[in-house]
Amino acid sequence: MPVEAQNTKILVVDDDLIIRKLVSGFLSQKGYDTATCNNAGDALTHLENQAVNLVVLDHLMDPGMNGLEMLKHLRTQGSHVAVVMLTGAEEHEVIVEAMQAGAQDFILKTGGNEFLLKLEQGVERALRVCLLEQKMREAHEALQQQAEFLQTVIDAVPTPIYYKDREGRYIGCNTAMADFIETPKSDIIGKKATELYESVLAERVSRLDDTLYAQGGHSLEELSFTRSDGTHHLLLHKARFQEPGGAMGLVGAVVDITDRKLYENELRLAQTVFETTSEAIVVTDAHNRIQAVNPSFTHVTGYTEDEVIGRDPGFLSSGRQDKAFYHKMWLQLSQNGHWHGEIWNRRKNGDLYAEWLSISAVHNENNETTQYVAVFSDITKRIKAEELIRHQANYDALTNLPNRNLFLDRLSRSMVRAKRHKTQVALMFLDLDRFKSVNDTLGHNVGDALLQEAAVRISTCVRETDTVSRLGGDEFTVIIPDLHHVNDIEKIANKILYQLSQPFSLAGHEIFVSGSVGVTVFPDDGQDLEVLLRNADTAMYRAKEAGRNDFRFFTQEMNAEAHEQMVLEREIRKAIKKEEFVVYYQPVVDVKQGRIVSCEALVRWQHPFKGLVAPNYFIAIAEETGLIDGIGHLVLKQVCQQIQKWQNDPVMKDIRVAVNLSPHQLRNNNLVHDIEKMLQYYGISAGALAFEITETQVMQDPEGTAVLLDDIQALGIKIYLDDFGTGYSSLNYLKRFSFDVLKIDRSFIMDVEVDSGDAALVEAIIVMAHKLGIKVVAEGVETENQRQFVAQQECDLIQGFYYSRPIDAEEMSSFCHLNFAKN
Numbered sequence: 001m002p003v004e005a006q007n008t009k010i011l012v013v014d015d016d017l018i019i020r021k022l023v024s025g026f027l028s029q030k031g032y033d034t035a036t037c038n039n040a041g042d043a044l045t046h047l048e049n050q051a052v053n054l055v056v057l058d059h060l061m062d063p064g065m066n067g068l069e070m071l072k073h074l075r076t077q078g079s080h081v082a083v084v085m086l087t088g089a090e091e092h093e094v095i096v097e098a099m100q101a102g103a104q105d106f107i108l109k110t111g112g113n114e115f116l117l118k119l120e121q122g123v124e125r126a127l128r129v130c131l132l133e134q135k136m137r138e139a140h141e142a143l144q145q146q147a148e149f150l151q152t153v154i155d156a157v158p159t160p161i162y163y164k165d166r167e168g169r170y171i172g173c174n175t176a177m178a179d180f181i182e183t184p185k186s187d188i189i190g191k192k193a194t195e196l197y198e199s200v201l202a203e204r205v206s207r208l209d210d211t212l213y214a215q216g217g218h219s220l221e222e223l224s225f226t227r228s229d230g231t232h233h234l235l236l237h238k239a240r241f242q243e244p245g246g247a248m249g250l251v252g253a254v255v256d257i258t259d260r261k262l263y264e265n266e267l268r269l270a271q272t273v274f275e276t277t278s279e280a281i282v283v284t285d286a287h288n289r290i291q292a293v294n295p296s297f298t299h300v301t302g303y304t305e306d307e308v309i310g311r312d313p314g315f316l317s318s319g320r321q322d323k324a325f326y327h328k329m330w331l332q333l334s335q336n337g338h339w340h341g342e343i344w345n346r347r348k349n350g351d352l353y354a355e356w357l358s359i360s361a362v363h364n365e366n367n368e369t370t371q372y373v374a375v376f377s378d379i380t381k382r383i384k385a386e387e388l389i390r391h392q393a394n395y396d397a398l399t400n401l402p403n404r405n406l407f408l409d410r411l412s413r414s415m416v417r418a419k420r421h422k423t424q425v426a427l428m429f430l431d432l433d434r435f436k437s438v439n440d441t442l443g444h445n446v447g448d449a450l451l452q453e454a455a456v457r458i459s460t461c462v463r464e465t466d467t468v469s470r471l472g473g474d475e476f477t478v479i480i481p482d483l484h485h486v487n488d489i490e491k492i493a494n495k496i497l498y499q500l501s502q503p504f505s506l507a508g509h510e511i512f513v514s515g516s517v518g519v520t521v522f523p524d525d526g527q528d529l530e531v532l533l534r535n536a537d538t539a540m541y542r543a544k545e546a547g548r549n550d551f552r553f554f555t556q557e558m559n560a561e562a563h564e565q566m567v568l569e570r571e572i573r574k575a576i577k578k579e580e581f582v583v584y585y586q587p588v589v590d591v592k593q594g595r596i597v598s599c600e601a602l603v604r605w606q607h608p609f610k611g612l613v614a615p616n617y618f619i620a621i622a623e624e625t626g627l628i629d630g631i632g633h634l635v636l637k638q639v640c641q642q643i644q645k646w647q648n649d650p651v652m653k654d655i656r657v658a659v660n661l662s663p664h665q666l667r668n669n670n671l672v673h674d675i676e677k678m679l680q681y682y683g684i685s686a687g688a689l690a691f692e693i694t695e696t697q698v699m700q701d702p703e704g705t706a707v708l709l710d711d712i713q714a715l716g717i718k719i720y721l722d723d724f725g726t727g728y729s730s731l732n733y734l735k736r737f738s739f740d741v742l743k744i745d746r747s748f749i750m751d752v753e754v755d756s757g758d759a760a761l762v763e764a765i766i767v768m769a770h771k772l773g774i775k776v777v778a779e780g781v782e783t784e785n786q787r788q789f790v791a792q793q794e795c796d797l798i799q800g801f802y803y804s805r806p807i808d809a810e811e812m813s814s815f816c817h818l819n820f821a822k823n
């Protein structure tokens, strides 16, 4: 390469003036631009300030730094200036040292001026070498820059990338790789997989590398890697090895596919759920056109996927929901992105079905609705079961009329509405007259059929808006809301009564019953539910008392009575607690023996203010409220105590005491047990006791009463049939129940003197009872004529004012003693 001397600056450094001048002069002659320095210090200063292409440097210089030291200094300072060393002698070590220190050439200053010729060649050579070195440096720098750029590019790649040498050592990697394996690049470079990874992974990587080195080409493998935080990562590892002329070694990249795998698994799971779930799923696009349905959809609706794709799900609509319903649904969907509710749709076969539907809108990243996912389950069976349960809870199973629950609900709603609209509500209570006897005589099946027919007849008498309910037994109610004229009630009540009075043809029987109706009006008669119910009940009883087949409006007088009854009930309750009830005894005389053989225990209330109160005042209400059980218990206790006392009295010890049993007491399951306990407690014999029950009581539950009376008689206690003649006076009952004594009701005895019919009846009853082996008591004998009449008819026993009114225990004892003395 030719060196142009003209523009080449040469600095000649030598402490020898002659050599300095000689060399600089020679080089100037050759066209070089020269400068001189006589020591290393000046030369370095010159080099700092001036551009110099070559330095001719004397090896030995005095004083200070010699040429070799200056050369070393220059190179350590990074100077690349060409240096030709001048040495005085053939000092090989110096020459080697100078060349090693970075001199481009050296010239021996021997042979006079001949060395100048060598110098010229040396300078040219040194300049060429220097130029070459300069070019190499520049090329190297360019390469380095390129390499750095490439590294920057690789580092910018988020995928971990590495390259290895032929031995499997890492010779480079990007930042993503270092980050991923949590090791600094500097610690990766030069290492093998076995020095970086746990044994299983290291072995796997090494094996893969070996295969690649052996076969070339590329490999694609899934590897698993655990990071220091314990998270497991699934990696897709791709490596490539090509030789010769290819990469220096093996290049690899790693993609973390953990999330993708998870996503794939989730997708697979979702697909399985979609296919196998029992809930029907419909996916529609943003315009509500079906994109996909699952097998359960087909199962519920009967439509296959092919039949529905692209259609609007609205084709399933049953028409049960109106436009407003769907409008509201879509509004909520667009506002909240979600809707759920119950919908009735139609299957392919035309059947209606109920579904619980849940629709969710699917949004993209711009929050635009892209799809709708509707999930539904067939709840028809559940709805029907719920309907049935609701029906059973609110409707009477026998008549299918609303029951007490629904009746109360409807009544309170009617009251609220009436209050708001300032109207009236009429409430009717209706009780079938003589239903009990139909049930008892013709059986429950006929009774049930009668109730069903009655329910239909009552319902035909009212409007759709009115509510007929059955509260239980033979009790019905009618609610007439929005009542305009009270006259309307009268019309309806009369219609109902007429309907009920018509004969019922049931099971081959023609049955006649009637109804008793009580009416109360809201808000005039009462403001709350309980008051209205009580009013209607009271009025209904009044209708019954008035002779049945009639209706009564509730009046304030009834209200006053009802109030009185309430007060009385409270008082009775207190009186039971305070044991204010006392027993009076009415003697019963044996006609033949002419002496007292028994007595009837009759309760009185020793009232703290009212004095001695007769039973007619409190027995009925006590019976109605169940308080009669308490009174009956007190009576039996006092009677047993009294019998116990009388047992030590020879006159009294054989006097049997008859105690009245009320219907309510007969229904008490513990009655026999209580009586037995009482006998045991007072140590009295069962023969000293008798119980009186009425015919009507027997009729109310003949089967149950028969069992009960058997149990009582089994204890040795006598049973009297009281008030005979006032009820059904059924001979059948007389035969079926083994009564010990029959008591002819006072109403027949009262008129025997004036009413031949009554006289004949009394006579017949006595004959009939005797024929059945039953003794007879004539009740209410007040006069000698009455006494004579019953005695003539061979009545066995007489009770009545003729002998004595009911008297207390002490009087009874004195009376018996007197009677005993007379006989």
Ligand SMILES: Nc1nc2c(ncn2[C@@H]2O[C@H](COP(=O)(O)O[C@H]3[C@@H](O)[C@H](n4cnc5c(=O)[nH]c(N)nc54)O[C@@H]3COP(=O)(O)O)[C@@H](O)[C@H]2O)c(=O)[nH]1
Residues within 6 Å of the ligand: 586, 600, 601, 602, 603, 614, 615, 616, 619, 628, 632, 635, 660, 661, 662, 722, 723, 746, 779, 780, 781, 782, 799, 800, 801, 802, 806
């Ligand atoms: N469950 C219970 N009922 C009882 C009890 N004590 C009484 N009663 C029942 O109360 C009704 C009224 O009883 P009372 O006022 O005691 O009247 C009795 C007699 O005084 C009355 N009687 C008797 N002889 C005559 C008479 O010659 N003339 C006339 N005017 N009255 C007379 O009859 C009543 C007894 O009737 P009965 O019971 O049918 O034999 C009454 O129904 C009692 O049963 C009790 O403890 N428990």
